[in-house]
Amino acid sequence: MLSQEQILEKLKTSGALLQGHFKLPSGRHSLQLVECARILQYPWHAEELCGELASRFKDKQVGLVMGAAVGGIVVAFEIARQLNIPAVFTERVNGVMSLRRGFSIRSGQRILIAEDEVITGRSIREIIRLVEERGGIIVGITALLNRSKGEEGGMNYPFEALAELETKTYEPEECPLCKKNIPISRMGRRPI
Numbered sequence: 001m002l003s004q005e006q007i008l009e010k011l012k013t014s015g016a017l018l019q020g021h022f023k024l025p026s027g028r029h030s031l032q033l034v035e036c037a038r039i040l041q042y043p044w045h046a047e048e049l050c051g052e053l054a055s056r057f058k059d060k061q062v063g064l065v066m067g068a069a070v071g072g073i074v075v076a077f078e079i080a081r082q083l084n085i086p087a088v089f090t091e092r093v094n095g096v097m098s099l100r101r102g103f104s105i106r107s108g109q110r111i112l113i114a115e116d117e118v119i120t121g122r123s124i125r126e127i128i129r130l131v132e133e134r135g136g137i138i139v140g141i142t143a144l145l146n147r148s149k150g151e152e153g154g155m156n157y158p159f160e161a162l163a164e165l166e167t168k169t170y171e172p173e174e175c176p177l178c179k180k181n182i183p184i185s186r187m188g189r190r191p192i
């Protein structure tokens with residue numbers, strides 16, 4: 001089983017966890033940037049990380065894995081591949097989390113919800129509502145990274161993440177790196 005330190009080390013070496021001086025879309029500054037897609041682009045890493053999560057649910061008679069587009073698609077798919085069951089993903093349509101593309105769930109179907117990272121838990125809560133409305137049974141919720149700082153409340157189901165990661169953010173005038181006149185890193189969410 002991979003330790004928390006091993007997971008974070010893999011995220012760093014694959015470029016998914018970056019150290020620097022970053023300006024977030026919110027305008028706040030951060031000393032770390034996380035982009036799970038950067039490690040999930042390597043199928044062998046996705047296989048290993050999602051395999052850890054799949055193993056935790058292999059005895060739970062899961063019938064379907066469900067993630068939210070875009071971040072949850074690869075994680076849900078790879079967990080489902082290893083459990084030998086289907087995976088579907090949800091999308092927001094006019095702001096409402098929905099099942100499109102002919103995807104459906106059956107009443108009584110046992111469902112595992114999977115995400116790359118959980119920060120506010122908003123997407124997860126929306127998927128929970130969607131599944132509950134259709135009579136699905138939520139077996140658990142899983143993610144590579146829990147960045148919610150304990151604010152994942154409201155899920156009310158077993159939650160398993162591979163690693164916990166707290167990312168501090170600062171208003172620019174309080175940012176320790178700005179105080180040292182360290183320039184903003186060129187690597188942001190949008191590659192340039």
Ligand SMILES: [Zn+2]
Binds near residue numbers: 030
């Ligand atoms: Zn700064």
